Amino acid sequence: MPGTAMVLAAGLGKRMRPLTATRPKPLVEVAGRTLLDRALDRLRAAGISQAVVNVHYLADALEAHLKSRPQDMDIRISDERTKLLETGGGVVxxxxxxxxxxxxxxxxxxLWVDGPVDTLRLLAQRWNADEMDALLLMVPLARANCHTGFGDFHMDPSGRVSRRRAGRVAPFVFTGVELVSKRLFDNPPEGAFSMNLLWDRAIEAGRCYGISHQGLWFDVGTPRARAQTEAMITHG
Structure with a gap:
């Protein structure tokens, strides 16, 4: 079981305005708990002992919040105050x-709710270093709560993924949770870039796989989605 996770928390949160006018998006609360705390609590419950959190927008507020958490994880800050590096550049x-x-x-x-098996442990059980550089947690489009897109990926019977074609619908949505090898980041571009570039490279090499999430998942990207998610969580 891997013991380290990178939590992406440096985004500007533009779609979540006005809630993010005075706070970073990871500190927006859903049913009395911040999105960041919910993610870290899931990691801790799965036995992950170290989390690296990147910060940019309202970075001081994020750092202060992380210091206020129980000292039950080794939390390290990856500082992007001077330049926002996007998802791929942030991980590099x-x-x-x-x-x-x-x-x-x-x-x-x-925000995700585990199914019969702990989601992060399920990813670890499926991981095969000989075959994979990335293993993406997917949710079927029909069960992607509060999501408004047309799906992201197809998966073949072995779990190998391919992209949705333009003008088509794909059956799976990426949940924002993945298990990756450091090989994925060999020879990266300089500066800011998206993880999509690295996924495409892994897809071309046949080394990008997916697994279907067995529980619930919520795309908490807007104030409306936040309210809908909170209602579903609170009232079942």
Whole structure:
């Protein structure tokens, strides 16, 4: 079981305005608990002992909040105050702080509820270093709560993923949770770039896989989605 996770928390949260006018998006609360705390609590419950959190927008507020948490995890800050590096560049910048290989990457703006098996342990059980550079947690489009897109990926019977074609619908949505090898970041672009670039490279090499989430998932990207998610969580 990998012991380290990278939590992506540096985004500007523009779609969540006005809630993010005075706080970073990871500190927006859903049913009395911040999105960041919910992600870190899931990691801790799965036995992950170290989390690297990147910060940019209202970074001081994020750091202060992390210091106020119980000291039951080794939480390290990857500072992007001077330049926002996007998802891929942010992970590359944080790699010196990440000891494990493979390691988890978790977006802080989604919320998941485990199914019969702990989601993060399920990813670890499915991981095959000989075949994979990335293992993405997917949710069927029909069960992607509060999500408004047309799906992201197809999966073949072995779990190997391919992209949705333009003008089509794909059956799976990426949840923002993945298990990756450091090999995925070999020879990266400089500066800011998206994880999509690295996934496409892994897809082309046949080394990007997916697994279907067995529980619930919520895309908490807007104030409306936040309210809907809170209602569903609170009232079942």
């Amino acid at each position: 910048h944080a790699l010196p702080l990440i000891g494990d290989d493979p390691f988890y990457i978790v977006n802080s703006d989604n």
